[in-house]
Amino acid sequence: MVEHRIPENLNEALKLLYHGDYQVMAGGTDLMVQRRSLSDTPLDFPKNMVYCAHLQELRGIRKEAHRVEIGAMTPLEDLLCHPDVPSLVRRAIGEMASPAIRHVATLGGNIANASPAGDTLPVLYLLDAWAELRSLAGSRMILIRDLITGPRALKIHPEEMLTKIGIPEMHFSHETFVKVGGRQADAISKVSLAAAADIVEGKVSDLRIAFGAVAPTVVRDETLEGAWEGATLSELKVGVWRLLDMYVPLIRPIDDQRSGKHYRHQVALNLLRDFIESLSEPTSEPGR
Amino acid sequence: MANVNFVLNHTPVAVEGGLNRRLLDVLRTDFGLKGPKEGCGEGECGACAVLIDHRIVNSCLMPLANCEGKDIVTIEGFSETERFTVLQKAYSECGAVQCGFCTPGMILASESLLHANPHPTEEEVRIGLSGNLCRCTGYNMIVKAVLLAAKEGEGLW
Numbered sequence: 001m002v003e004h005r006i007p008e009n010l011n012e013a014l015k016l017l018y019h020g021d022y023q024v025m026a027g028g029t030d031l032m033v034q035r036r037s038l039s040d041t042p043l044d045f046p047k048n049m050v051y052c053a054h055l056q057e058l059r060g061i062r063k064e065a066h067r068v069e070i071g072a073m074t075p076l077e078d079l080l081c082h083p084d085v086p087s088l089v090r091r092a093i094g095e096m097a098s099p100a101i102r103h104v105a106t107l108g109g110n111i112a113n114a115s116p117a118g119d120t121l122p123v124l125y126l127l128d129a130w131a132e133l134r135s136l137a138g139s140r141m142i143l144i145r146d147l148i149t150g151p152r153a154l155k156i157h158p159e160e161m162l163t164k165i166g167i168p169e170m171h172f173s174h175e176t177f178v179k180v181g182g183r184q185a186d187a188i189s190k191v192s193l194a195a196a197a198d199i200v201e202g203k204v205s206d207l208r209i210a211f212g213a214v215a216p217t218v219v220r221d222e223t224l225e226g227a228w229e230g231a232t233l234s235e236l237k238v239g240v241w242r243l244l245d246m247y248v249p250l251i252r253p254i255d256d257q258r259s260g261k262h263y264r265h266q267v268a269l270n271l272l273r274d275f276i277e278s279l280s281e282p283t284s285e286p287g288r
Numbered sequence: 289m290a291n292v293n294f295v296l297n298h299t300p301v302a303v304e305g306g307l308n309r310r311l312l313d314v315l316r317t318d319f320g321l322k323g324p325k326e327g328c329g330e331g332e333c334g335a336c337a338v339l340i341d342h343r344i345v346n347s348c349l350m351p352l353a354n355c356e357g358k359d360i361v362t363i364e365g366f367s368e369t370e371r372f373t374v375l376q377k378a379y380s381e382c383g384a385v386q387c388g389f390c391t392p393g394m395i396l397a398s399e400s401l402l403h404a405n406p407h408p409t410e411e412e413v414r415i416g417l418s419g420n421l422c423r424c425t426g427y428n429m430i431v432k433a434v435l436l437a438a439k440e441g442e443g444l445w
Contacts, residue, residue: 042306
């Protein structure tokens with residue numbers, strides 16, 4: 001018999017995780033779909049469930065020096081409207097789901113669900129975001145790109161809970177998040193791209209590229225990005241085909257019910273080409 | 289077995305056990321509230337929408353456990369308000385109701401939007417309704433109705 005528990009506070013939740021085999025439920029917008037069966041039938045979860053969406057300790061957005069910290073159970077809609085949340089994160093959330101889902105779906109849930117098509121993931125990889133994992137024994141930080149090891153697979157111990165997300169403050173002269181889906185709302189991405197560049201005095205001072213839904217995990221390669229550091233904007237633009245070629249072996253999408261691998265592969269490259277071609281010398285330097 | 293306590297259409301209620309049941313099933317089976325409907329059952333159509341703490345939510349994706357302490361309003365409860373009357377009139381004037389299956393969800397999406405943003409642009413209305421599917425109207429009449437309600441109901445939201 002599977003247990004279902006609503007803890008009063010974080011400590012009680014961590015005790016349950018420590019002493020028993022529990023799965024954490026956040027907003028439920030993924031788990032409730034994954035385990036749905038017939039109407040009017042309780043959902044059949046394979047593990048004990050601990051429901052944590054209501055825990056106030058895990059909700060909220062705090063601006064700290066050079067970063068913003070977000071409670072894992074903070075609903076996406078709250079991030080969408082918050083000025084301290086990086087614009088790229090808000091942009092990705094604006095493309096996600098619908099208001100009804102964003103009101104309950106959480107940032108922690110989108111990470112822990114670890115879908116290759118999770119729309120906050122390319123942006124969180126790009127921004128070097130980290131997660132705080134907490135257990136009764138203490139807490140540790142891990143980069144989100146190190147936390148996620150595959151579809152629905154995380155490097156997290158059974159007694160740990162994802163409690164907080166930290167996003168370093170960064171400035172870019174250009175940034176984008178593009179999602180290709182079957183419908184503007186409520187679509188799961190066929191392919192997505194988060195990209196950002198900081199062009200300073202005609203030169204690439206920072207270039208970051210992350211693809212979603214084209215491999216088992218988000219594709220980001222800092223070595224490839226770093227190779228363009230110091231290049232002039234025109235060198236980057238002339239070299240766009242060379243840049244795209246570098247990404248060809250990394251983009252390894254699959255055929256599934258939403259799209260085909262050939263389509264995904266080509267569109268992913270097209271999105272990156274569009275971004276590079278859209279780069280221009282910034283006229284002013286906002287946010288500096 | 290633990291109770292889940294929440295306020296349903298302005299009345300405090302307690303539901304025994306079944307934390308892994310869907311709110312949609314609790315509303316329809318235990319409370320006989322047939323306004324929220326099961327369309328897709330996976331959060332894509334909005335026919336099961338309810339308001340939780342004034343914000344639209346898909347009740348088919350809501351485990352009962354997550355309802356503890358919440359203020360939940362279905363179309364039945366909302367229909368007693370003056371804001372509903374304004375929305376009803378606007379929907380009627382704009383021809384925004386055809387078969388009616390999506391209407392409870394559309395009305396609650398309209399209320400959720402106007403509660404957060406009493407003077408939405410057309411684009412904002414379209415985003416506000418984006419989680420609700422309608423297979424009859426083609427949406428334009430519904431968008432018009434929400435804009436009309438915002439005007440006619442000035443001061444209510």
